[in-house]
Amino acid sequence: MSTQVTEQEQTETEEESAHQQRRLAEKAERQEVRDRMRERAETDLEQADTVFDLKVFRYDPDIPEKEDPRFDTFPVPFTKGMTVLDALMYARDHYDSSLTFRHSCRQAVCGSDALFVNGTQHLGCKTQVVDLGDSEGVPGQIRVEPLPHQEVVKDLVVDMEHFYDQMDAVEPFFDADELPSGDLEEQRQTRENREKIKMSSRCIWCGACMSSCNIAAGDNEYLGPAAINKAYKFAMDDREGENRKQERLEIIEQEHGVWRCQTQFSCTEVCPKDIPLTEHIQELKREAVKNNLKFW
Amino acid sequence: MYEHDVIVVGAGGAGLRAAIAAHEEGADVALVSKLHPVRSHTGAAEGGINAALRDGDDWHDHAYDTMKGSDYLGDAPAIETLCETSPEEVIQLEHWGMPFSREEDGRVSQRPFGGLSFPRTTYAGAETGHHLLHTMYEQVVKRGIKVYDEFYVMDLAVTDEPDPEDRECHGCVAYDIKSGEVTGFKANDGVVLATGGDGQAFDHTTNAVANTGDGPAMAYRAGVPVEDMEFVQFHPTTLPSTGVLISEGVRGEGGILYNAEGERFMFEYGYANNAGELASRDVVSRAELTEVNEGRGVEDEYVYLDMRHLGDERILDRLENILHLAEDFEGVDGLVEPMPVKPGQHYHMGGIETNEHGETCVSGLYAAGECACVSVHGSNRLGGNALPELIVFGARAGYHAAGRDYGEALVQTGPSAAIEHEEDLGAPVEPGALGPADDDVAADGGATADEARSDGGQLASPSEVVHRSVERQRQRVERLKERDGRNHAEIRKKLQKAMTRWVNVFREEEGLKKALEVIKECREEYQNVAVSDPSSTYNTDLIHTIETRNLIDTAETIALGALARDEFRGAHWRAEHQERKDDEWLKHTMVQWSDGTPELYYTDVILEGADKTYEPKVRSY
Numbered sequence A: 001m002s003t004q005v006t007e008q009e010q011t012e013t014e015e016e017s018a019h020q021q022r023r024l025a026e027k028a029e030r031q032e033v034r035d036r037m038r039e040r041a042e043t044d045l046e047q048a049d050t051v052f053d054l055k056v057f058r059y060d061p062d063i064p065e066k067e068d069p070r071f072d073t074f075p076v077p078f079t080k081g082m083t084v085l086d087a088l089m090y091a092r093d094h095y096d097s098s099l100t101f102r103h104s105c106r107q108a109v110c111g112s113d114a115l116f117v118n119g120t121q122h123l124g125c126k127t128q129v130v131d132l133g134d135s136e137g138v139p140g141q142i143r144v145e146p147l148p149h150q151e152v153v154k155d156l157v158v159d160m161e162h163f164y165d166q167m168d169a170v171e172p173f174f175d176a177d178e179l180p181s182g183d184l185e186e187q188r189q190t191r192e193n194r195e196k197i198k199m200s201s202r203c204i205w206c207g208a209c210m211s212s213c214n215i216a217a218g219d220n221e222y223l224g225p226a227a228i229n230k231a232y233k234f235a236m237d238d239r240e241g242e243n244r245k246q247e248r249l250e251i252i253e254q255e256h257g258v259w260r261c262q263t264q265f266s267c268t269e270v271c272p273k274d275i276p277l278t279e280h281i282q283e284l285k286r287e288a289v290k291n292n293l294k295f296w
Numbered sequence B: 001m002y003e004h005d006v007i008v009v010g011a012g013g014a015g016l017r018a019a020i021a022a023h024e025e026g027a028d029v030a031l032v033s034k035l036h037p038v039r040s041h042t043g044a045a046e047g048g049i050n051a052a053l054r055d056g057d058d059w060h061d062h063a064y065d066t067m068k069g070s071d072y073l074g075d076a077p078a079i080e081t082l083c084e085t086s087p088e089e090v091i092q093l094e095h096w097g098m099p100f101s102r103e104e105d106g107r108v109s110q111r112p113f114g115g116l117s118f119p120r121t122t123y124a125g126a127e128t129g130h131h132l133l134h135t136m137y138e139q140v141v142k143r144g145i146k147v148y149d150e151f152y153v154m155d156l157a158v159t160d161e162p163d164p165e166d167r168e169c170h171g172c173v174a175y176d177i178k179s180g181e182v183t184g185f186k187a188n189d190g191v192v193l194a195t196g197g198d199g200q201a202f203d204h205t206t207n208a209v210a211n212t213g214d215g216p217a218m219a220y221r222a223g224v225p226v227e228d229m230e231f232v233q234f235h236p237t238t239l240p241s242t243g244v245l246i247s248e249g250v251r252g253e254g255g256i257l258y259n260a261e262g263e264r265f266m267f268e269y270g271y272a273n274n275a276g277e278l279a280s281r282d283v284v285s286r287a288e289l290t291e292v293n294e295g296r297g298v299e300d301e302y303v304y305l306d307m308r309h310l311g312d313e314r315i316l317d318r319l320e321n322i323l324h325l326a327e328d329f330e331g332v333d334g335l336v337e338p339m340p341v342k343p344g345q346h347y348h349m350g351g352i353e354t355n356e357h358g359e360t361c362v363s364g365l366y367a368a369g370e371c372a373c374v375s376v377h378g379s380n381r382l383g384g385n386a387l388p389e390l391i392v393f394g395a396r397a398g399y400h401a402a403g404r405d406y407g408e409a410l411v412q413t414g415p416s417a418a419i420e421h422e423e424d425l426g427a428p429v430e431p432g433a434l435g436p437a438d439d440d441v442a443a444d445g446g447a448t449a450d451e452a453r454s455d456g457g458q459l460a461s462p463s464e465v466v467h468r469s470v471e472r473q474r475q476r477v478e479r480l481k482e483r484d485g486r487n488h489a490e491i492r493k494k495l496q497k498a499m500t501r502w503v504n505v506f507r508e509e510e511g512l513k514k515a516l517e518v519i520k521e522c523r524e525e526y527q528n529v530a531v532s533d534p535s536s537t538y539n540t541d542l543i544h545t546i547e548t549r550n551l552i553d554t555a556e557t558i559a560l561g562a563l564a565r566d567e568f569r570g571a572h573w574r575a576e577h578q579e580r581k582d583d584e585w586l587k588h589t590m591v592q593w594s595d596g597t598p599e600l601y602y603t604d605v606i607l608e609g610a611d612k613t614y615e616p617k618v619r620s621y
Helices: A002-047 A084-094 A161-169 A191-202 A208-212 A214-218 A224-235 A242-253 A266-270 A277-293 B013-024 B059-069 B076-095 B128-142 B214-221 B281-293 B312-318 B320-330 B386-401 B462-482 B488-502 B509-526 B540-564
Strands: A051-058 A070-077 A114-117 A120-123 A141-145 A152-154 B002-009 B029-033 B146-149 B151-158 B169-176 B182-193 B232-238 B256-258 B303-306 B339-348 B351-353 B365-367 B587-594 B597-604
Touching: A002 A070, A002 A084, A051 A084, A070 A084, A084 A141, A114 A208, A120 A208, A120 A266, A161 A224, A191 A224, A191 B128, A208 A224, A208 A266, A224 A242, A224 A277, A242 A277, A266 A277, B002 B013, B002 B169, B002 B386, B013 B029, B013 B128, B013 B182, B013 B386, B029 B151, B059 B076, B076 B128, B076 B386, B128 B386, B151 B182, B151 B214, B151 B462, B151 B540, B169 B462, B169 B540, B182 B214, B182 B386, B182 B462, B214 B351, B214 B365, B214 B540, B214 B587, B232 B281, B256 B281, B281 B303, B281 B339, B312 B320, B320 B339, B365 B386, B462 B540, B488 B509, B488 B540, B509 B540, B540 B587, B540 B597
Parallel strands: A051 A141, B002 B029, B002 B182, B029 B146, B182 B365
Antiparallel strands: A051 A070, A114 A120, A114 A141, B151 B169, B169 B182, B232 B339, B256 B303, B303 B339, B587 B597
16 A cells, blocks of 8 residues: 555656656746747847847736836847837847737837837837937837836736726717618718818727827726727717717717816827827817806 | 538638628638738739729620630639629728728719720729738627637648548648647538738739748648639839839829930830830739840839829829838939839739639638739739729628638639549659658648548538548647747748749749759758747747648649740740640649649630630730
8 A cells, every 4th residue: 555655656756857857948948938039139239230129128927027017128230210119029028038028010000009218108119219219310228118007917918997988988879860862872972071180080999099198097987088089089070960960069068078177288199190199088078068158 | 519501711801891791601610810900911912903983994804804814724704703793892982981982972983904995994093902911801890790819821721632632621620829728610501711912922923921931832732723823913013122113103193214324115115105104014023034134224123103293282192002102112303303113013913713713622611812813913913903802702701701602713722623634744743742751740731631531431510520630630730849940930931932933923843843842842841840949839830840841842833834834825935836826725724633743734715705716816005
């Protein structure tokens, strides 16, 4: 009996140590992967005229060693036309493939790479490294963090759920009072009216505005600049008709709607699509007042 | 495991339209997408949507232009469906509130585009795709359609009949990017693939980083043939440093191309004496590269696109977005200087073989949009024809998956539509075939269609089929994370470079063979790929690793098709074969993944339309 136990124990110990050895070997190999990645970078670094430090916020709730937020610094060789997104991709592909950020179109239309760069909201793909440098255009250090006031999922990825919820709250869909009769007949719209809603229709849902807004940071229920801008787009579109406009104004007039805005212009300042968000909010305030006066 | 009637994979233009259609048909629909819908690459489309809306225009003319543009490699029934349905779909979009550019009388504006005999391209500034995408997403929200965003679909759940035409698709497997969980999605009625392009197979592309051919690769491994993969569209006007697209709208509005000597080369060197800058995209791309190759390019790389003469007002009204792109990504002010441009990968005419109802040869599996090939673009797509394709065939796939009966399809799918043809490719390597690997987790080769019969020879239930796919993908993920090996980025870069070097605008036999060799090397290296990030939270290392496998598969079919087709047609130019060979090549190239090796066969092109036959003519502009 006892012999059996010993044998079993021995087998277990052997298995354990074999497993241990395998893991250590694996770890060493992982170092090899990292070394090879770094080696490629070093050749680049030697040949580069300018190298700058990319300082990136890191956090991963899933890995014990990475649970504590920290900054990692990656030396990046500067090339002409390099954007912050290019620099991040360089760091990921040459130093640490676990470096995580959202990106896709790299031409400022998908809105996935809004980041906090040197203390301001920017789209990574649209921000030239050279524009963040000193007067001679040589980049010094670039600090990249996730958008503030949003929960961090991992590294530079933030949770966008709250942003999407606020968008949903303004009934974000076209809903005309009536449609023209005849299947192939469009709703006429004047050029002026299209021009009126044009800027508001450019929003790419990047979340930069929401993240820059002090009011939104303090009031979780505040609809926020992006959602109000979305409401503006529909409320100002003549094709929807008066009834629907009325309903839209009621939504944005609620307690946590337009009246919360304190005209700080921070949203307008950071919008990568140059949408005059603050103006749109003020205009809706005026519309709301006019609307209320109408019934007196 | 999640369960819905119709599962739409991908939430760009085609996916959103398919979901809305299936919902209208009464189905319980879900959209499963690796990106949030508004992040889809449809948003980057600039030019416009072709639709014969006006007096003096006719959808038959649109069909004729499209047939000619395709260099007679489109199927007439599909093209006629596209052109006949496009007006109602465009007006539908307008009714959904899409902010089209307007004429004085309040109707939607239309402008001229390359290869069109009438100014029939409707547009919304130079950001038509953005508005199309957002307008349709709004309608999805309005209908309360369930969206699983940031769920990466890795595989299809397909039964394992030996003949792909007997197989059935019961759903798919997705990786929840935020939590790292591998989950099954069971589809009671059908799965619609709408995953977009695979431009990331090239290193200079207008495509998003997310465009990695996931749909075609998954369908291909499930036994569905991919069609006409050699036809890759290179857009003549992309910014040299990034590949960012400068819309054809610039030339549509009157933009002019100059070489380094200031010559308007489209006319001066006779590339297109009638249409000039507005010749078809393949013609203009070749003209530009010829200029560069003959020493008349700027910095030996690009040419100039000038729009200054249009005047600030017109530019700001119709092309404002172009000014921003040129400024932000090339540092050029389009109002005061010409913009540098060169050809870049833009669109894939080929894709998953479907008929005009969106069906593939695997029952329950549909495809629409750029990932599919119906085929309406043949060997060259006309500008403004991609967006109508998304909405027309997205809708049809959605309706059909949800049960709408369109009757017999005129376009046939599957190997049974094959025509006899003896072909010795002379490929330098046995494509696809691989030596022994340490395991087949990374390769996942040919094992997609699992043994669907459970013990005792009974046919597995749909749930079992999905469950088994989930298990296999779960193991694959674990193994990739656990083991050590190569990083995907290196392999992807090597693949992209080879494709750009040898399978680009100009193609030569030797180069194509070189490309196939490198692709095979990539496949071998991929056998040892590993994910170094062990995290379960937002593991992009893992996603990119899986995407890279998909790129290897689609790249291989592109190079293989290009090597096989020894003629010059549309976007496919071959150095040794400078003529269109109608006697031999009025047929579609099909590549099917069969027991781990790509198999090539052909089907006939359908030139007979409903009431006329399109006779191949010389394509001159």
